[in-house]
Amino acid sequence: MLRETRLPRNSKEGILFLLIISIISVNTIAPIIVGLERGFSREVYIDTLKIIPFMWIIVVLSVRLIAGPVVGKLMPKFIGQTDGFNARVLLNTLLNVTVLSILLSIIGTWVGTKQISLEPLKNFLHIWPRNFAIAFWIELLVAQPIARFVMKTLHAKQDRKTESVDA
Template identity: 40%
Template sequence: MHQEKRLPRNGKEGFLYGTIISTLTVLFMTTYSIIYFTGEFNGDIAITILKTLPIIWIIVMLIEPTIFGRIAEALTAKFTQPTDSFNSKILFRILFTVLGMSAAMTLIADVVINGLHSELFSNWLLNWPRNFIIVLFAEVLVIQPIARFFMVKMHEAQDKKDTANAKVQS
């Protein structure tokens, strides 16, 4: 039976796959956002990024699978057919996930970095469309392909090991 090698096959692999995607996205967007707003990169900015990264990453790892991942899965099922290609399904999944996560994380990241302030919602209205487009392209062109490549290599190694074990047993 043919199993999809580009996606996780169980919960442990799903966690690893999500960790890769979340880590790359958080690293990219945190760095981009802080540099965008400060206009420079120096030691203080690097420290801010390092302090902010774990907090943002934990938030992402909590809300993506529990909220936005489930919503994206449901919407993908509504907009695709079982016979649709892998690429069409994954693009819908990415679109819906990025739509929700970018909206939430634009707001949350502003609170984490700058605290609660009076311009929170006006900042969100200005920043979210830019963040959505940037993350959408980053996910489609770089981040998701890296995660799927990692899954393929991991599954190929597992399949090779399983084949070797089967030969030893027979």
């Protein structure tokens, strides 16, 4: 049976996969969203860099504690046994980005403004679709492909090492 080389096979690889995706996502999505809110300038970008470490921690915790379990329960309801890898990855990405963009459209505003207010809830229908679209396309076209490439490269290296030991 052919093992999937593009996804993590154990918890260490899972952590690496999550780190790659989360670091790419936070370092691209946050500056774009903040730039759209406040304008694209050097000062805005530097301000964004100051909140990225906090957002990265929030993203990782949100993935592990909220999005992961929710998506894990939803996936079997939508995916069939005959659905292929690409369909599964697309649905998984769609569900994860939906959950995370809902949470982070609110929490990200609180972190960025350094205050908890009702503002992100009042503006939710305005900001969430934009944030979702930005996050979805970055995940689909940048973060996920890079993380899967790293997994595939890692597994090819492991397989070569195993083959040389077996020979």
